[in-house]
Amino acid sequence: MIQAFHVAKQYDRESSALADVTLHVKKGEFCFLTGPSGAGKTTFLKLVFREEVPSSGQILVAGRNVTAIPEAQIPELRRQVGVVFQDFKLLKRRTVLENVAFVLRILGVPIKEQKRRAFGALKAVGLHHKLHAFPLQLSGGEQQRVAIARALINEPMLLLADEPTGNLDPEMAAEIMKLFEEVNSRGTTVLVATHDREMIQRSGRRVITLERGRVASQ
Amino acid sequence: MAWLRALVYFVEEALLSLWRSRLVHALSVATIAVSLFVLGAFLTLAGNLDGVVERWTRQIQVVFYVEDAAPEEVLRSLEARLKAEPGVAEVDRVTRAQALERFRALFRELATLPEDLRENPFPGSLEVTLQPGAAAREDALRLVERYREAPGVEDVLFDLLWIERLSTAVRLVRGVGALLGGVLVLAGVFTISNVIRLTVYARQDELDIMRLVGATRAYIRGPFLVEGMLQGLLGGLVSLALLGLAFRFVTRESEAIAGLLGRPLAFLSAEAALVLVLGGAMLGLVGSLVSLGRSRL
Numbered sequence A: 001m002i003q004a005f006h007v008a009k010q011y012d013r014e015s016s017a018l019a020d021v022t023l024h025v026k027k028g029e030f031c032f033l034t035g036p037s038g039a040g041k042t043t044f045l046k047l048v049f050r051e052e053v054p055s056s057g058q059i060l061v062a063g064r065n066v067t068a069i070p071e072a073q074i075p076e077l078r079r080q081v082g083v084v085f086q087d088f089k090l091l092k093r094r095t096v097l098e099n100v101a102f103v104l105r106i107l108g109v110p111i112k113e114q115k116r117r118a119f120g121a122l123k124a125v126g127l128h129h130k131l132h133a134f135p136l137q138l139s140g141g142e143q144q145r146v147a148i149a150r151a152l153i154n155e156p157m158l159l160l161a162d163e164p165t166g167n168l169d170p171e172m173a174a175e176i177m178k179l180f181e182e183v184n185s186r187g188t189t190v191l192v193a194t195h196d197r198e199m200i201q202r203s204g205r206r207v208i209t210l211e212r213g214r215v216a217s218q
Numbered sequence B: 001m002a003w004l005r006a007l008v009y010f011v012e013e014a015l016l017s018l019w020r021s022r023l024v025h026a027l028s029v030a031t032i033a034v035s036l037f038v039l040g041a042f043l044t045l046a047g048n049l050d051g052v053v054e055r056w057t058r059q060i061q062v063v064f065y066v067e068d069a070a071p072e073e074v075l076r077s078l079e080a081r082l083k084a085e086p087g088v089a090e091v092d093r094v095t096r097a098q099a100l101e102r103f104r105a106l107f108r109e110l111a112t113l114p115e116d117l118r119e120n121p122f123p124g125s126l127e128v129t130l131q132p133g134a135a136a137r138e139d140a141l142r143l144v145e146r147y148r149e150a151p152g153v154e155d156v157l158f159d160l161l162w163i164e165r166l167s168t169a170v171r172l173v174r175g176v177g178a179l180l181g182g183v184l185v186l187a188g189v190f191t192i193s194n195v196i197r198l199t200v201y202a203r204q205d206e207l208d209i210m211r212l213v214g215a216t217r218a219y220i221r222g223p224f225l226v227e228g229m230l231q232g233l234l235g236g237l238v239s240l241a242l243l244g245l246a247f248r249f250v251t252r253e254s255e256a257i258a259g260l261l262g263r264p265l266a267f268l269s270a271e272a273a274l275v276l277v278l279g280g281a282m283l284g285l286v287g288s289l290v291s292l293g294r295s296r297l
Helices: A041-048 A071-080 A096-105 A111-124 A140-152 A170-185 A197-203 B002-020 B022-058 B072-084 B096-106 B113-117 B136-147 B160-202 B204-212 B217-253 B255-261 B270-294
Strands: A002-010 A016-025 A030-034 A056-061 A081-084 A158-162 A189-193 A206-211 A214-217 B061-066 B088-094 B125-130 B153-158
Touching: A002 A041, A016 A041, A016 A206, A016 A214, A030 A041, A030 A170, A030 A197, A041 A056, A041 A158, A041 A189, A071 A081, A071 B204, A071 B217, A081 A140, A096 A111, A096 A140, A111 A140, A140 A158, A140 A170, A158 A170, A170 A189, A170 A197, B002 B022, B002 B217, B022 B160, B022 B217, B022 B270, B061 B072, B061 B136, B072 B088, B072 B125, B072 B136, B088 B096, B096 B113, B125 B136, B136 B153, B160 B204, B160 B217, B160 B270, B204 B217, B217 B270
Parallel strands: A030 A189, A030 A206, A081 A158, A158 A189
Antiparallel strands: A002 A016, A002 A056, A206 A214, B061 B125, B061 B153, B088 B125
């Protein structure tokens, strides 16, 4: 699903965020991307859904070279990839329900179906009682769950999650991981960036470790 | 149906945005309205003058003023000879009394002037109307030449030169209007583009998120284009309303002008009004395209 070949990313001349990263995540796999802060986890995820372009190297997602796809095809890629952002990236002026339904809205899904599916996704993350709240009225953990619901609503082929349990208490974190497992069992490839070692150990899944922008183990 | 839903979304978003910062938007609507008002006012003026020129050129007239003392037979023979000239459509005999009547009808405020003068100051005349057509001007000049010195003729009035001057003036009015309107229209586009740019700037986070969850460029830009277009459309409608009001005011104040023109003043044609309003919408669209072109969207 994800094939990275000698990928490097430099934001400035002095330091590189990623250097010579070669790794593969198979279709249907569930794996963790870990490493200390600043190791390049977030940067790698950004390269996968083409928020950033690598300075060198190639990345293939579902067989398509995302480093070379034309600008006009980027939305298409992003619609197939669900992303849970570290800072949630919720639309502040829209309700929880609207935030989640937005992904379907831009696809032209009829409004009734948007609402039905958004409700389902929010129910799955335990937020169906806050449909009409605005993001800033929610706690950090709740906002994170909205972001997760949004990432999952369109049943993406690939789910990228950047510290998805960082703001959650252990029980809720376990709930979310269970949710990811379920999504994975339905065929979605899942890549979770985290430095929560306990969570990784509990899951027993494959772990890719980055250190100072390089793959330390995989 | 997906495109229809997208369109509904664009309009909803645009209306919401217009409402959220209604003061700023009122400013750009007003700018567009003023510029289109000026343009429309000049168009109306030029249109009316055009009508006059056209009417007068279609009916070229040469007026021969006759001597007060000219004997009746002389006038009759003059009239007969003029009627026989090629290219002449009609010859009207206007007596001194009739001329006085006309004056009184046209200038009601001055109706007592002849009494004050204690005599009728208006001469009688023969009004020759030429057959319309390309040759009319030549015919008129020939008549003037031939009968200027004829017995009984006191003076000749041939107003073609004046008409030609008037049509030059109309062209000038139209040119000035286009120039002034053009400058103002540019200002309007500039205002709209800046207002849209402010909106884009204020909502940059939101737009970034939209991009990240897979919204296409068109989908992100759509609401802004509609927003600009709505501002322009509103501006066009406001300008039309203002023009209508101004027109009513002017026509009420100047029945005399209408009398002189020989017909009531005409407002913009329905087509011109439509062009004005749709033109406003286009200006808004151009304004938002300009600002989106400058931004990262």
